[in-house]
Amino acid sequence: MTRPRSYQTEAIIIRKTKLREADHILTLYTPHLGKIQGVARGVRRPKSKLAGHLEMLTHSQVSLARGRNLDTITGSQTINGFLPLKTDLWLISYGLYLIELVNQFTPEHVENPALFQLLLDTMHNLCQDVDREVTLRYFELKLFHEVGYRPQLQQCVTCHQPLEPVTNYFSPTAGGVLCPDCRQTQPFAYPISVNALKVLRLLQSSDYDTANRLKLNAQLSRELETIMRSYIKHLLERDLKSAGWLDALREQKAQFAPRNH
Amino acid sequence: MNQGPIPAADAINRLVQELSRLPGIGPKSAQRITYYLLRAPSEQSGLLADTIREVKQKITLCSTCYNVTDIDPCPLCRSEQRDRNTVCVVEQPQDILAIEHTGVYHGLYHVLHGAISPTEGVGSGDVRIRELTDRLQDGTIQEVILATNTNLEGEQTALYLNHVISPIGVRVTRLAHGLPFGTELEYADDTTLTRAIEGRQKL
Ligand SMILES: [Zn+2]
Ligand SMILES: [Zn+2]
Numbered sequence: 421m422t423r424p425r426s427y428q429t430e431a432i433i434i435r436k437t438k439l440r441e442a443d444h445i446l447t448l449y450t451p452h453l454g455k456i457q458g459v460a461r462g463v464r465r466p467k468s469k470l471a472g473h474l475e476m477l478t479h480s481q482v483s484l485a486r487g488r489n490l491d492t493i494t495g496s497q498t499i500n501g502f503l504p505l506k507t508d509l510w511l512i513s514y515g516l517y518l519i520e521l522v523n524q525f526t527p528e529h530v531e532n533p534a535l536f537q538l539l540l541d542t543m544h545n546l547c548q549d550v551d552r553e554v555t556l557r558y559f560e561l562k563l564f565h566e567v568g569y570r571p572q573l574q575q576c577v578t579c580h581q582p583l584e585p586v587t588n589y590f591s592p593t594a595g596g597v598l599c600p601d602c603r604q605t606q607p608f609a610y611p612i613s614v615n616a617l618k619v620l621r622l623l624q625s626s627d628y629d630t631a632n633r634l635k636l637n638a639q640l641s642r643e644l645e646t647i648m649r650s651y652i653k654h655l656l657e658r659d660l661k662s663a664g665w666l667d668a669l670r671e672q673k674a675q676f677a678p679r680n681h
Numbered sequence: 682m683n684q685g686p687i688p689a690a691d692a693i694n695r696l697v698q699e700l701s702r703l704p705g706i707g708p709k710s711a712q713r714i715t716y717y718l719l720r721a722p723s724e725q726s727g728l729l730a731d732t733i734r735e736v737k738q739k740i741t742l743c744s745t746c747y748n749v750t751d752i753d754p755c756p757l758c759r760s761e762q763r764d765r766n767t768v769c770v771v772e773q774p775q776d777i778l779a780i781e782h783t784g785v786y787h788g789l790y791h792v793l794h795g796a797i798s799p800t801e802g803v804g805s806g807d808v809r810i811r812e813l814t815d816r817l818q819d820g821t822i823q824e825v826i827l828a829t830n831t832n833l834e835g836e837q838t839a840l841y842l843n844h845v846i847s848p849i850g851v852r853v854t855r856l857a858h859g860l861p862f863g864t865e866l867e868y869a870d871d872t873t874l875t876r877a878i879e880g881r882q883k884l
Contacts, residue, residue: 471832
């Protein structure tokens with residue numbers, strides 16, 4: 421039996437790189453084919469019928485034709501353009517952070533419908549009036565679970581005793597939290613406050629309805645971000661590029677609008 | 682058909698290879714150009730080679746607007762005819778050609794040489810944004826027209842520029858988004874259509 425020459429899939433566009441003059445290679449995240457790549461020809465020309473349907477952070481129905489090396493995108497229709505995500509400096513940046521995470525944590529051609537749904541739900545959630553930093557942390561924790569790196573937050577990873585309501589330690593290498601007694605068993609461990617651990621546990625076990633009720637103060641936000649980034653850096657062996665951009669934006673904000681939250 | 686490397690053909694192969702790295706030129710066209718040059722009088726290929734070398738040696742960037750030029754400041758920045766109160770910000774020097782071709786814009790330009798692309802590691806310091814905000818300090822420029830591309834990178838660059846320029850007190854405008862001329866409505870994507878509806882004009 422031969423595979424059909426062309427096929428269709430729902431997809432979220434998670435990366436776009438230039439190929440030759442008018443073409444792009446697109447990375448698509450799909451519910452049943454996992455991460456795939458396709459060439460979109462002529463999309464950099466103004467009259468391209470495909471271009472707007474294939475912009476990053478777009479949810480589209482895409483048709484592809486199998487090729488010798490790369491498949492070619494032959495058609496595309498927007499399901500949701502996520503316009504609010506594309507018209508706000510911060511929301512674009514948060515959105516790009518999500519898709520860079522998905523791209524970095526997924527191999528090609530590995531089906532993960534739950535992760536696809538998580539990404540889609542999170543893009544919708546970013547469009548709501550919620551604490552977006554909570555949304556990012558929620559997304560990270562659920563993504564870790566989906567790709568097999570769910571951190572242990574309930575008990576000490578070394579001695580398996582329940583964690584006391586004191587400052588404990590998050591160890592990226594151990595993939596979870598250490599009690600003060602076991603702290604020395606790992607080379608690097610970040611202090612994690614009682615509140616930070618509470619928030620992470622809540623996010624790990626809740627849905628967006630619950631998560632969206634949370635609002636974090638700046639200090640707790642930074643603490644959680646530091647912890648999650650340390651874990652991401654350990655797993656990927658590098659920092660996310662879009663994380664550096666979020667830092668730069670935050671610095672800019674402090675510089676230009678000190679009174680604005 | 683199996684042939685080993687022939688010294689004479691090696692140079693030809695190299696030229697084909699070099700040419701096919703150029704934008705818009707595939708291996709077939711590269712081969713056609715190579716054999717055309719082989720047949721053409723040697724003055725012609727000599728002139729081509731010299732012109733390429735000259736362009737690379739003489740062309741620099743204008744120290745004001747960062748357009749490509751062989752004199753600094755560039756003719757557009759020197760011109761008495763141009764409106765000095767307006768600057769149009771573009772991603773690439775080629776974009777200036779496109780806008781100049783319309784003949785409807787008479788202000789100055791600023792070339793960013795790229796667009797912000799966080800996931801590819803291109804931040805605000807990797808395009809010429811600082812140079813633009815420096816130009817705005819003396820108060821001559823009253824309007825900045827953002828003419829970056831309408832893709833995600835261009836949009837993000839425009840939003841970022843608005844974010845850093847607005848506090849300086851200069852008016853910031855963005856080229857209107859709409860349907861490209863000659864397109865059929867049914868093929869338009871949601872983003873383009875939404876903006877075209879929002880930006881509709883009285884006839
Ligand atoms: Zn322990
Ligand atoms: Zn100039």
